[in-house]
Amino acid sequence: MDGFHLSNAVLEARGSRDRKGAIDTFDDAGYAALIDRLADQVPGGPPVYAPEFRREIEEPIAAGIAVADVPLVITEGNYLLSPGGAWPAARSRMAEVWYVDLPDRERLRRLVARHRSFGRSLPDAEGWAGGTDQRNADRIAATRAEADLLVEWV
Known part of the structure; x- marks a missing residue:
């Protein structure tokens, strides 16, 4: 989920760089869209690309992880059980949290x-x-x- 941190430039423009990691500093809709794409992925179909987070630069990197032909996807995320934003949409596509x-x-x-x-x-x-x-x-x-x-x- 860290790949869905908003970029430092966006956080600075919003005045929230000093709260990076707070719920509103993530692209929750983008995360929910990725979960949808993964849940709908067809075996043998093209990979779904997910972002990764690079700690050495403290920034997300788009399309850093290819996910294809896997029977189980495990994701982590602090806000998966949150009731607001797009988090419930992501949660609804998960078997368990x-x-x-x-x-x-x-x-x-x-x-x-x-x-x-x-x-x-x-x-x-x-x-x-x-x-x-x-x-x-x-x-x-x-x-x-x-x-x-x-x-x-x-």
């Missing part, structure tokens, strides 16, 4: 480590994880009861 519940302490540790691995200083990484990422996590956690399966990470 699982919610993976990671303890907050471990989630924050991993987020800080990921931010650090891509060049943020420790204070910046902790600030982003405890700010923007935490607000997103709170929103996502509110949808967990809508999941078909709750997986608790231990």
Whole structure:
């Protein structure tokens, strides 16, 4: 789903670059359209191209992943259970949506480590994880009861 981040240029023009990762910083309609295309794909037909996200440049790249002749597609995404926008349309084409519940302490540790691995200083990484990422996590956690399966990470 990270391939559906809006570009940094779009986020900057909208004044939302400092909230990248929030629900309104994704192309939810584009994501739903991809899920439709994948669900309607015919065996032996042409591939469906999905975008990828390149962490080293913090940007989505169009048509970076070809999907063809696969019996199962697994997608991840924080907002798959959200009730607004095009998320319900995407959800309606999925057989199941699982919610993976990671303890907050471990989630924050991993987020800080990921931010650090891509060049943020420790204070910046902790600030982003405890700010923007935490607000997103709170929103996502509110949808967990809508999941078909709750997986608790231990």
